Amino acid sequence: MNTRKNFNFVPISAIVTAIILVSTSTITNVNAAVSGANVVKVGGGNATAPLTSFTPQQVEIKVGQSVMWYNPTLVGEPHTVSFVLDNKSNTNFAIPFAVPSSTKFMVLPPGSNGQPTVGGPPMNGMNTIIGINGRVYNPVSIDSSGNVKVMSQNANYNMTGSEKYVNSGLLLPKGKGQEFPGSSNTFTVTFQKAGTYNYLCIVHPWMVGKVIVK
């Protein structure tokens, strides 16, 4: 019986060691890929205790340097890195949109358990539906003139310092973004102007961080 127990114990500890080695090497690879850049963890933790914080919460860099953010959580919890640099650019993850009241929505795949959320004040024969904000879901920048640019996944952005809004899009851990098609694993910003840049996660607005550029 003891022999049997020992036999079980060895493979389990080997698996645990392997998992630790794999996760350590993943983090090392992420760091190696951006050597010279500052790396900030967005969230973290696991299914019982996901973290809603940026680690480190504050980084200090020089003009021309970059910061890379990635989500190391063990489950598919989404976060954003969002620079709301103009008060009017503040926004939310789910927001109302007006659609003609004749518009019919069909859930996909047909017959599955879902329907649009209809609510809010009606306006001129329009219905109000609540939808996910594409300027939170996708990497987006809004320049000083109000021009909106949607970027591709895992965006690298050059921050001039005059923007109104710069957003990472949803950041998911690598391999855990299936529920969020088009989501990213990383977001990198190169800062071209000295200053203090506050940011937040729009999904969890109490998650705040700061980049000080000297």
Ligand SMILES: [Cu+2]
């Ligand atoms: Cu978050």
